[in-house]
Amino acid sequence: MTQQHKMYYKKRGEILVKNLVSRHFEAYYCDTKTEALEKALELIPKGASIGWGGAMSAHQIGLVEALNAGNYHAIDRDKCTTQEEKLQAAKDSMFADVFLTGANALSLDGEMVNIDGTGNRVAAIVYGPKQVLVIAGMNKVVDTLEDAVTRARTVAAPMNQQRFQLPVPCTTTATCADCKSESCICNQILITRHCRPVGRIKFILVGEDLGL
Ligand code: SF4
Secondary structure: OOHHHHHHHHHHHHHHHHHHHHOOOEEEEEOOHHHHHHHHHHHOOOOOEEEEOOOHHHHHOOHHHHHHHOOOEEEOHHHOOOHHHHHHHHHHHOOOOEEEEOOOEEEOOOOEEEEEOOOHHHHHHHOOOOEEEEEEEHHHEEOOHHHHHHHHHHHHHHHHHHHHOOOOHHHHHOOOOOOOOOOOOOOEEEEEOOOOOOOOEEEEEEOOOOOO
16 A cells, blocks of 8 residues: 555545544444554453354454454354354344444544345344454445445445346446345345444444455
8 A cells, every 4th residue: 555545544534534523433443454453452341241143354454363362252153153143143242242343434524334135244243242343454444325325326326236146137247236036135224323232333444455
């Protein structure tokens, strides 16, 4: 990444932190993945129960690995061997001390957009876990809420389908066809515009490209 790119991300990150705080979120800007990992471990209490969903960025900064190795009760669906265990882990995450996730898009004035297929991720963002920690690369930040919805629907979702390879149009075309397929992953679209209780949702913005 060029120095100009880093400066661009930092300046926009500082604006976004201010705007998120004005909406009663807690927010931090970190220049690098390493700094972001340190900040996340500072925010998560030792011994806490932690679940996650749609948290590719948390994986990329090394947080999931650190939680699995540390003194935490990590609810890791990837370690489940049956569908029943996976379902139970998703339910347990709803009552966790901390829920880790990412953002499909963020507007510069501090609103987050997330799309979900099953709904467990957006449900946990809305209500349940005591705290929600969002790790987001600055590549997710766009100017307006309208741009954020567009990014979530036309970039993040078709990109995610390149991983999932479900039988929907965007798997083949990488372009959203606003489908009504049974395998559609765009079943809920959540806009998080404010935080109550104050500080329940915390953001760590990272001055690097993370996630999809
Ligand atoms: S609505 Fe359907 S076609 Fe559009 S991104 Fe979602 S899954 Fe793909």
